Amino acid sequence: MNRWFSLLICSLALPVQALTFQTRMEDVQWSVDGDQFACRLAQTVSGYGEAVFVRRAGERPVFELNAWSNLLRPGRVHVYNQPPQWRPDARSQALGHAQVADNQPVVRVPQQQAGQMLAGLAQGMQPTILGDSWANATQPLQVVVSNVGYAAAWTEFQDCITGLLPMNFEQASNTTISFAAGGTALSGDAREVLDTVLVYLLADEDISGIQLDGHSDNVGNRLDNRELSRQRVLIVRDYLTERGVNEDLFNLRFHGERYPVASNQSAVGRAANRRVSLKLEK
Structure with missing residues (x-):
């Protein structure tokens, strides 16, 4: 594959006859749907499946290729932006590689490359997945995302x-709230973190539990440290319940200094250990 891919990228047009799946210009349709948790920008690729840019809350977009019947052979595929036929002056842009999966999506392109694909669409290019075909080991298969109508679809997206x-x-369920040495009060930074989590907690009706685990560093005696961790958990719970989170969702645990995440031999390590961790359940 590397030989003909290198030839392809260095040329203005395909030097080999690739098995190509691409929707005819007059039939191209983009669709946008989503909610407060994720947005999808999708195009049906005639004969193959659906090409989708997905942006989840708190993340950058990724690209997913779903197939009605996967014709790509397992292994590595090439990702690139290809100029349309009416732009003979432009060259293909190699964006890297992705892997073919056994389930859906058959190809998932991570954030950096997906961003380059979106940028290519804005420049009139056509994002393309190029790999080996099940049908013919000597003939590459490419799936092309058309740029027709992209500007309007991007605005809606x-x-x-x-x-x-x-x-x-996942981000909300890996939240850590930090505390000052010997302290139980919420700092401005801690309140900002909790306010961000709060937006999610109030929006997701599927949350069935909120686990709060309190911790301390090893300064002082163990009984005092356990009490510190208890007070820290309570202040986090109270902050959230006072702003509308159901108190019945909470499960509270206080560990004192028993479970450090860093060495207590340094100030940085002790600061990391003075915390309340928040985990969510569905």
């Missing part, structure tokens, strides 16, 4: 993005 929450479930 941006409108959806403005309504996304500031974070998603």
